[in-house]
Amino acid sequence: MHDEQITPSRSELSLGMKEPMNILFSIDDGYVEQFKVTLYSLYQNSDNPELDVYVLQKQKLAKTVEIQKFCNQLEINYHPIIIGERAFEDAPTTDRYPETIYYRLLAHEYLPETLDKILYLDADILVTNDISPLYDLEINDYLYAAASHVNENGLVDIANKVRLENYQAKTYYNSGTLLMNLKKIRQEVKRQDILDYIRHNDYRLFLPDQDVLNALYGHKIFQVAEEIYNFDTRYFTQYELQSKGYWNLDRVIKETVFLHFCGREKPWLSDNPRGNFFDLYKHYQHLVAKMEC
Amino acid sequence: MHDEQITPSRSELSLGMKEPMNILFSIDDGYVEQFKVTLYSLYQNSDNPELDVYVLQKQKLAKTVEIQKFCNQLEINYHPIIIGERAFEDAPTTDRYPETIYYRLLAHEYLPETLDKILYLDADILVTNDISPLYDLEINDYLYAAASHVNENGLVDIANKVRLENYQAKTYYNSGTLLMNLKKIRQEVKRQDILDYIRHNDYRLFLPDQDVLNALYGHKIFQVAEEIYNFDTRYFTQYELQSKGYWNLDRVIKETVFLHFCGREKPWLSDNPRGNFFDLYKHYQHLVAKMEC
Numbered sequence: 180m181h182d183e184q185i186t187p188s189r190s191e192l193s194l195g196m197k198e199p200m201n202i203l204f205s206i207d208d209g210y211v212e213q214f215k216v217t218l219y220s221l222y223q224n225s226d227n228p229e230l231d232v233y234v235l236q237k238q239k240l241a242k243t244v245e246i247q248k249f250c251n252q253l254e255i256n257y258h259p260i261i262i263g264e265r266a267f268e269d270a271p272t273t274d275r276y277p278e279t280i281y282y283r284l285l286a287h288e289y290l291p292e293t294l295d296k297i298l299y300l301d302a303d304i305l306v307t308n309d310i311s312p313l314y315d316l317e318i319n320d321y322l323y324a325a326a327s328h329v330n331e332n333g334l335v336d337i338a339n340k341v342r343l344e345n346y347q348a349k350t351y352y353n354s355g356t357l358l359m360n361l362k363k364i365r366q367e368v369k370r371q372d373i374l375d376y377i378r379h380n381d382y383r384l385f386l387p388d389q390d391v392l393n394a395l396y397g398h399k400i401f402q403v404a405e406e407i408y409n410f411d412t413r414y415f416t417q418y419e420l421q422s423k424g425y426w427n428l429d430r431v432i433k434e435t436v437f438l439h440f441c442g443r444e445k446p447w448l449s450d451n452p453r454g455n456f457f458d459l460y461k462h463y464q465h466l467v468a469k470m471e472c
Numbered sequence: 473m474h475d476e477q478i479t480p481s482r483s484e485l486s487l488g489m490k491e492p493m494n495i496l497f498s499i500d501d502g503y504v505e506q507f508k509v510t511l512y513s514l515y516q517n518s519d520n521p522e523l524d525v526y527v528l529q530k531q532k533l534a535k536t537v538e539i540q541k542f543c544n545q546l547e548i549n550y551h552p553i554i555i556g557e558r559a560f561e562d563a564p565t566t567d568r569y570p571e572t573i574y575y576r577l578l579a580h581e582y583l584p585e586t587l588d589k590i591l592y593l594d595a596d597i598l599v600t601n602d603i604s605p606l607y608d609l610e611i612n613d614y615l616y617a618a619a620s621h622v623n624e625n626g627l628v629d630i631a632n633k634v635r636l637e638n639y640q641a642k643t644y645y646n647s648g649t650l651l652m653n654l655k656k657i658r659q660e661v662k663r664q665d666i667l668d669y670i671r672h673n674d675y676r677l678f679l680p681d682q683d684v685l686n687a688l689y690g691h692k693i694f695q696v697a698e699e700i701y702n703f704d705t706r707y708f709t710q711y712e713l714q715s716k717g718y719w720n721l722d723r724v725i726k727e728t729v730f731l732h733f734c735g736r737e738k739p740w741l742s743d744n745p746r747g748n749f750f751d752l753y754k755h756y757q758h759l760v761a762k763m764e765c
Contacts, residue, residue, distance in 0.1 A: 307755060427742075428746065428750060428751060428754060429742065429754060431751075432751065432754040432755055432757075432758050433758055433761075449722065453721065455751075456751050457721060458721060458724075458725065458748075458749050458751065458752050459751050459752050459755055461721060461722060461725040462600060462725055462752055464725075465725050465726055
């Protein structure tokens with residue numbers, strides 16, 4: 180045995196070669212606390228928590244210093260991306276769907292050109308397992324990877340497809356977790372197409388950005404398992420029943436990566452105290468709050 | 473300003489002077505996984521996780537190497553305390569209440585004499601906040617600090633007091649979390665008293681060690697709040713209702729230190745998938761499992 184002859188192991192080599200993961204959010208100042216919970220849970224439950232975090236924002240967030248400090252504590256590289264006031268003046272907005280949610284559709288115009296891929300996450304998500312199986316996915320010519328939220332029955336699915344007239348798409352995707360193949364997106368996703376579509380379909384859009392994504396690009400989305408990559412916490416019981424018990428609590432805890440607190444009842448709203456995984460969410464929220472003491 | 477004149481701040485001084493906390497468990501090989509979840513959650517949620525962990529065991533646990541490795545990873549000092557086969561031959565035991573649960577009653581005989589206090593924990597507990605407010609409590613002439621589990625109505629309370637004939641005690645205590653004032657215990661808690669009591673009351677003991685503790689020493693237990701220091705997860709709804717909403721989920725997440733999964737339904741049993749805080753428990757169980765990969 181030659182003790183002197185030390186060569187790096189395969190895992191050391193791959194560890195050394197591993198690049199930081201790019202994560203994308205799109206928030207306003209009202210969602211900073213939730214963003215921090217999502218990011219903290221992602222950091223804590225990742226095997227390779229070397230992160231470049233890009234945050235799309237209309238104007239520079241008032242809480243920038245707070246975010247920067249938070250990211251410093253976790254050694255996360257924070258990259259604010261300022262979109263400006265006038266980028267989406269023509270797009271329909273409501274209180275429930277602020278202008279910011281459009282940003283992900285044209286994120287590639289604002290992100291550095293050096294990025295080949297990025298993982299977009301809504302800020303109402305708790306990350307409970309390592310994201311790299313999704314992040315490392317090679318989706319080739321697909322523009323995006325995402326999950327559908329309509330497996331409980333085909334009706335919503337068909338209704339949405341008819342409504343949005345994209346018969347080529349297999350399903351209707353939820354855009355809350357969205358792996359972006361930026362190289363291909365830069366070639367195929369065009370601002371003019373998106374603005375035209377919104378202008379012509381304004382009244383038909385329930386969830387404007389998600390609808391646009393499905394209508395224009397639904398057939399170019401690689402479908403991943405919603406139970407793992409976009410678990411709608413409201414439907415835990417349905418997931419478990421439909422899968423004949425496969426997606427029980429044990430399985431969700433061990434395998435689900437993104438718990439998505441969809442709908443109007445959120446774990447951070449004090450008037451909605453109970454819900455599936457609300458305790459787990461609140462525990463992480465509490466850990467973030469303690470970090471800042 | 474004199475930059476050279478650096479003196480330690482108050483917090484640095486107290487940090488430096490802080491002694492490791494002594495934690496006590498009593499388990500057999502069938503409870504090692506649960507013990508690790510309790511200990512890991514205690515470690516993760518403690519501000520001063522410098523820990524000396526003592527584990528009472530009949531024979532040297534078969535999983536000693538596994539425990540030692542686990543403690544090494546967390547930089548916890550592991551102290552196995554072997555009780556031996558013949559220490560409690562006369563005590564009543566059943567499948568549900570193995571001989572090991574008696575050990576806490578006479579732990580002071582087996583622990584190093586240098587220890588002044590120790591915090592005993594059942595291994596079906598999840599620690600979700602810093603334990604030091606309880607650990608640092610100065611209980612003077614009391615033997616123990618513990619919580620009662622009978623605030624929902626006085627009936628169980630009175631029934632247990634009558635059954636155990638300790639009218640001096642204010643209530644019936646749960647012995648799942650037990651701060652031990654070892655100095656006083658060494659003076660007042662006598663093996664012969666305990667064995668005599670068990671021998672004379674064998675048929676009346678439902679939860680033998682807890683009953684003995686209450687019967688002989690109930691009046692020398694300092695009562696702490698069960699919602700913080702021994703939260704019976706089965707009764708979350710009752711806690712919330714009785715407190716007129718004070719003990720809602722937010723409060724429990726922020727203030728409760730010990731979530732105690734009392735009763736037969738445990739989060740680690742695959743045939744009991746749902747229950748209050750089962751997801752939080754399972755998440756920690758999963759974190760421990762990942763640690764060992």
